[in-house]
Amino acid sequence: MNDPIATLVFQAGRGEVDTVLVDGRVLKHRGEPLGIDLDRARTLAENSRDHLRTAIGGSPDHREVTSKGKAFWLEAR
Known part of the structure; x- marks a missing residue:
């Protein structure tokens, strides 16, 4: 050390x-x-995630999974 x-x-x-x-x-x-609105932070993070998913051609209601070099979308739970 x-x-x-x-x-x-x-x-x-x-x-x-x-x-x-x-x-x-x-x-x-x-x-x-302290002084952190966790619900608002979660909402902002989810909105950002959805925007990025839409920007790359995906649906905000799906998540991309990569398997053996191929990307595919799964329904979000």
């Missing part, structure tokens, strides 16, 4: 992070995110 601090930082998972401060604001405390 040449750099014990770097080893600790890079080997820790998000479960080991108790508190996160960014620009003086507490964003995570006691392991829980």
Whole structure:
């Protein structure tokens, strides 16, 4: 172990992070995110995913699966 601090930082998972401060604001405390609208974040991520799927010629209601170099679409569950 040449750099014990770097080893600790890079080997820790998000479960080991108790508190996160960014620009003086507490964003995570006691392991829980603060001030984040998770439903809105999920909706934005899903909308982005659907846009990208449509942009590459797929349907937003399907997901691409690659098997042996061939891509095909499966119904989303």
